[in-house]
Structures are given as structure tokens and as C-alpha cells.
Amino acid sequence: MIYGGAGAGKRVMTSSSSPGVALMQEGIAYMAGAELPGVFVNVQRGGPGLGTIQPSQSDYFQATRGGGNGDYYVIVLAPNSVQEMADFVDLAFELAFKYRNPAMILSDGVIGQMMEKVVLPPFKPRRTDEEIMRECPWATFGRTKDRQPNVITSLELKPEVMEQKNLHLQEKYQQIREAEVRYETQHVDDADYLIVAFGSAARIAEKAIEIAQEKDMKVGLFRPITLWPFPEKEVVAAAKGKKGVLVVEINAGQMVEDVRLSVNGEVPVAHFGRLGGIVPEPDEIVNALKEKF
Amino acid sequence: MENEIIAQENLVYKKPALMNDVTMHYCPGCSHGVVHKLVAEVIEEMGMEEKTVGVSPVGCSVFAYRYIDIDWQEAAHGRAPAVATAIKRLWPDRLVFTYQGDGDLACIGTAETIHALNRGEHITIIFINNAIYGMTGGQMAPTTLLGQKTSTCPYGRVPEIHGYPLNITDLASRLEGTCYVTRQSVESVGSIRKAKAAIRKAFEASMAGKGSSLVEIVSTCNSGWKLSPVKANEWMKEHMFEKYVKGDLKDTTL
Numbered sequence: 001m002i003y004g005g006a007g008a009g010k011r012v013m014t015s016s017s018s019p020g021v022a023l024m025q026e027g028i029a030y031m032a033g034a035e036l037p038g039v040f041v042n043v044q045r046g047g048p049g050l051g052t053i054q055p056s057q058s059d060y061f062q063a064t065r066g067g068g069n070g071d072y073y074v075i076v077l078a079p080n081s082v083q084e085m086a087d088f089v090d091l092a093f094e095l096a097f098k099y100r101n102p103a104m105i106l107s108d109g110v111i112g113q114m115m116e117k118v119v120l121p122p123f124k125p126r127r128t129d130e131e132i133m134r135e136c137p138w139a140t141f142g143r144t145k146d147r148q149p150n151v152i153t154s155l156e157l158k159p160e161v162m163e164q165k166n167l168h169l170q171e172k173y174q175q176i177r178e179a180e181v182r183y184e185t186q187h188v189d190d191a192d193y194l195i196v197a198f199g200s201a202a203r204i205a206e207k208a209i210e211i212a213q214e215k216d217m218k219v220g221l222f223r224p225i226t227l228w229p230f231p232e233k234e235v236v237a238a239a240k241g242k243k244g245v246l247v248v249e250i251n252a253g254q255m256v257e258d259v260r261l262s263v264n265g266e267v268p269v270a271h272f273g274r275l276g277g278i279v280p281e282p283d284e285i286v287n288a289l290k291e292k293f
Numbered sequence: 294m295e296n297e298i299i300a301q302e303n304l305v306y307k308k309p310a311l312m313n314d315v316t317m318h319y320c321p322g323c324s325h326g327v328v329h330k331l332v333a334e335v336i337e338e339m340g341m342e343e344k345t346v347g348v349s350p351v352g353c354s355v356f357a358y359r360y361i362d363i364d365w366q367e368a369a370h371g372r373a374p375a376v377a378t379a380i381k382r383l384w385p386d387r388l389v390f391t392y393q394g395d396g397d398l399a400c401i402g403t404a405e406t407i408h409a410l411n412r413g414e415h416i417t418i419i420f421i422n423n424a425i426y427g428m429t430g431g432q433m434a435p436t437t438l439l440g441q442k443t444s445t446c447p448y449g450r451v452p453e454i455h456g457y458p459l460n461i462t463d464l465a466s467r468l469e470g471t472c473y474v475t476r477q478s479v480e481s482v483g484s485i486r487k488a489k490a491a492i493r494k495a496f497e498a499s500m501a502g503k504g505s506s507l508v509e510i511v512s513t514c515n516s517g518w519k520l521s522p523v524k525a526n527e528w529m530k531e532h533m534f535e536k537y538v539k540g541d542l543k544d545t546t547l
Contacts, residue, residue: 001378003366141364144343149358150364150365151365
């Protein structure tokens with residue numbers, strides 16, 4: 001349905017929790033192939049399979065590596081607060097339409113069930129049909145005589161044409177990598193250690209950094225906001241000269257792979273995570289820092 | 294005058310303007326070409342050329358969008374009714390239809406089909422039932438008849454191993470969301486005329502917001518059945534019509 005609505009030029013979204021999002025991967029891959037904008041919200045729970053209904057960040061690979069079949073990427077935003085949950089919906093739509101690509105908000109069961117103050121973004125009126133026709137000349141709403149039919153499809157049987165289509169997609173992904181990286185840092189400059197964490201793990205890490213400071217450990221935080229495109233250069237700059245980088249995730253070690261690929265052995269990188277719906281305590285993170293470096 | 298016979302006033306038949314001048318990839322004798330033409334004719338006759346969106350399936354008719362000159366969306370296997378649901382709900386004054394085969398509609402997309410019909414989406418599903426997976430080499434489909442030989446049941450379909458043929462159009466007629474459910478064929482001039490009238494009625498019901506319509510076309514796949522086109526039509530009449538009985542199964546459009 002999201003494919004159909006997006007192909008008709010409308011702003012469409014859906015949300016689910018991990019197993020439901022696993023079911024949607026077919027449609028997401030088709031949307032990436034047909035270059036359709038749309039927003040998916042995944043409030044992650046623990047897996048694999050039916051898993052648990054408690055929070056997790058174990059869909060990082062699925063979200064950032066494509067998840068469905070084919071060479072494609074989805075723009076992935078990781079909110080760490082209820083405010084960002086609200087703000088990122090508009091941002092996700094903006095990016096999805098700008099690049100004609102699916103965008104995902106990768107939240108988790110902590111953020112999804114948290115209550116916080118929120119300033120709602122300004123109300124945007126629904127686009128009129130005329131505006132949609134103007135902004136989305138590629139969409140299907142009936143072929144008028146002044147144009148060729150619009151066909152929304154990801155199919156192409158000629159390999160030489162399909163390769164060109166793929167190269168076009170790769171070019172677009174490169175543009176996104178260059179223009180859309182988002183991240184946030186705290187206390188990075190004067191820190192001896194760096195924690196890299198996203199979403200709710202980053203919120204917990206903030207508390208861990210406070211506790212560490214009380215124990216005279218200088219720890220900074222690097223929080224990727226876009227998980228794809230991953231802030232590769234930025235994490236390298238933040239990690240430079242540190243005694244160690246601890247990647248804190250609520251999974252068995254997924255984003256740590258991107259951090260290691262970026263840092264490329266220049267700084268020691270370790271991972272700390274809890275699994276199966278258990279959320280790490282700030283003290284555990286401080287202990288992990290002490291143990292691993 | 295040599296050309297008098299093709300004078301405008303003598304014109305009794307022409308190719309619909311919506312049919313593109315391209316060579317079809319369908320096998321000679323296939324029912325798809327006729328049904329495509331009927332769909333194009335009805336859209337034209339209703340004056341809906343600029344307000345129609347078709348949803349093509351996966352299967353032989355995956356390239357339906359090459360042949361009819363309207364906007365199309367190509368759906369994933371079986372998902373056409375879900376795609377059509379979104380388009381119709383977001384553009385309610387458009388004519389939205391899906392065009393699907395039995396492998397796509399009655400197997401992979403059974404859930405999408407049943408739920409779209411049961412929700413009473415104001416869409417039309419054109420359902421080409423040739424009782425096999427034609428495109429992939431004539432494998433058994435849910436609609437394969439008992440005793441029918443296919444590449445994956447070479448000794449004939451037996452219920453103990455393969456289960457029973459799924460009559461999804463009968464099922465559809467029992468759903469509250471459907472307003473018009475019919476079963477037609479296109480093997481003769483008479484049948485083609487009736488099939489066209491059925492497609493027209495279904496499209497009009499969609500535009501009048503009366504509910505979901507399902508037009509099954511009992512079809513041949515002479516390549517997959519390994520018969521000549523003429524023999525395939527005979528086989529269809531002899532075997533298919535007994536299980537897939539032609540006629541209106543439900544009509545609440547009046």
C-alpha cells in the first residue's frame with residue numbers, strides 16, 4: 001500500500017516493530033528500485049524471529065544494509081528523544097522526496113514508550129492535487145495528453161539497461177552520503193575516551209559519561225543521527241588521538257562494524273551491548289570502559 | 294474507387310487508440326492479447342484515458358504497461374490489490390484496476406486479494422485464470438484442475454498430494470465487500486462481447502463507488518498446456534468450464 005500511495009505522489013508512511021518491518025522488506029526493496037519516496041518507522045524490539053517485545057537496537061544491519069534484495073540503501077534516522085521522533089517524521093519525508101528514496105526512522109522500544117515534553121513542528125497543510133502533480137510529475141494519477149504514461153516499476157530485463165539503472169541509484173546514494181550526514185557530539189575535544197552510540201543507547205551513554213566524569217574519566221560522546229549515510233569521516237575525526245572507542249549498542253555488535261571500518265585500526269575499538277530486550281545500565285557502560293581499555 | 298471500403302462511414306472496427314503499436318511478447322493463441330484490447334476499449338469508451346491507473350502483476354502480463362497507453366504501477370508478486378487500494382483511496386475519482394494471473398492472485402497474493410475485496414475497495418480486479426504458472430514454465434497453480442498435468446505434477450494433480458483447486462472467484466462472491474463478481478472467457482466472438490460488457494460493468498461500479506469487482510477470465514495457456522491454440526480452446530471448454538462455471542456469481546450494482 002505504501003508503494004501504491006508513494007507511486008501516486010502522496011506522502012505515505014507506515015510504522016511497525018521489528019518482525020513487522022522484516023515483513024515489509026520486500027516492499028521497501030521495490031520502492032528503492034522504483035525510486036519511490038515513503039517513510040517507515042521501526043520501533044525496534046528484540047529478535048531474532050518473534051523474539052521479545054522489549055527494546056532492542058538489533059535491526060541496525062537490516063536498516064542500514066538494505067534489508068531486502070538488491071543493491072540499495074534506505075536513509076536511516078535514529079532519534080534519541082520523543083522530540084526527535086516528532087521532528088524526524090518531517091525530515092524523513094523531506095529527504096525521501098528530495099531523493100525519491102525510502103527513508104526510515106529507526107527508533108526502539110525505549111524511545112517508543114517514553115513520555116517527554118515535545119514542541120510539535122509547525123503544521124503543514126496537506127498538498128493539493130495540483131501541487132502534487134507539479135511536484136511529482138513522475139507519479140501515476142492518470143496520463144494527460146501532454147505527456148507520456150508514467151510507469152512505476154523496478155523491472156528491467158535487459159542487463160545493460162539494468163546496470164545503468166543501478167549505476168544511477170549508486171550515484172544518488174553517493175550524493176546522499178555527501179550531503180545528508182547528521183551527527184552530534186558532546187565533550188569530544190578534551191576526552192580520553194569516546195563512546196559512539198545512537199538512539200536510546202546514546203541517552204544512557206550520556207548518564208554514563210556523567211558518572212565517569214565523577215570518577216575523573218574524561219569521556220566524549222559521538223552520536224550518529226543518520227545511520228545511513230554513516231558519519232564515517234566525522235567519527236574518524238572524533239576518535240583521533242583517543243585511548244579507545246567504545247561502541248555502546250542494545251545489540252550484539254552491529255554499528256561497531258561501521259565504526260571499525262571508518263576508524264580502520266587507528267584507535268582501539270570495542271563494543272558493549274546487552275541483548276534480548278535488556279537495556280544497559282550507565283554503570284555497566286562505565287565498567288566496560290574500564291575493562292576494555 | 295479502390296479505397297471506398299475504408300471510408301470513415303464504413304468503419305465498423307478499429308484497434309483501440311490506447312493500444313500501443315508494439316509487438317506483444319505473448320505467445321500466439323494466448324488470451325492476454327484479447328483481454329488487453331477489451332480493457333483498452335472500455336477505458337476509451339468510458340472516456341477515462343486521462344484518469345485511469347492500472348496495476349500490473351508479476352507473471353506473463355508483467356509488461357501490460359507496455360501495451361496500454363495509460364499510467365501504470367508494477368506491483369510485487371501478488372500485491373497488486375494493496376497497491377491499487379492505496380492509489381484509489383488517494384485519488385478517489387480515478388479508475389483503478391489490477392490485471393493479474395492465477396499464480397499472482399490466487400497463490401502469492403491471496404491475502405491481498407481477499408482483504409481488498411472484503412474491504413470493498415472501489416477497484417476492479419481482472420483475473421486471468423489459465424490454471425498454471427504460465428511464465429515460469431507451466432508449473433502447478435492453486436487453480437490447476439484435478440487430473441491436470443503440469444511440469445510440477447507430471448502425473449496429474451491429485452488431492453492427496455496437491456490439495457484441491459482453489460476457486461477464488463466463488464470465494465469472492467461470498468464477501469460482503471464485493472459488488473460484482475463474474476466469470477467470463479474470450480474464446481469466441483460471443484464470449485469476447487460478454488467479457489467486454491463485464492469489464493465495463495465492473496469499471497462503472499468502481500467509479501460509482503459500489504464496492505469491489507472481480508472479473509475472472511477463464512483463459513488458455515496453449516504453450517504451458519502444450520496444445521495448439523485451437524486445441525487449447527477446446528480443452529478449456531471441455532475441462533475448465535466444468536470447474537470454473539461461467540456467468541455472474543454476484544451482482545449488486547443495480
